[in-house]
Amino acid sequence: MVGAPPRLLISRLVFQGRTVGVLLGTLISREQVSQQTREALDLSCELIASAVAGESAMAMMMPP
Secondary structure, three states, X not given: OOOOOOEEEEEEEEEOOEEEEEEEEEEOOOOOOXXXXXXXXXXXXXXXXXXXXHHHHHHHHOOO
């Protein structure tokens, strides 16, 4: 069984309207992924990107 083709997961890390980074990932599954599962994965990536952007924002706001 070959399974579903790999799915590239991309989320931008945005802080104050500026892209501060990009989160990339690849999902490889032997089975087809439902639309609901794809949406959940996309949301998870957005949440991770948001958390990383928040960490970057905190680091940028701290005095050297």
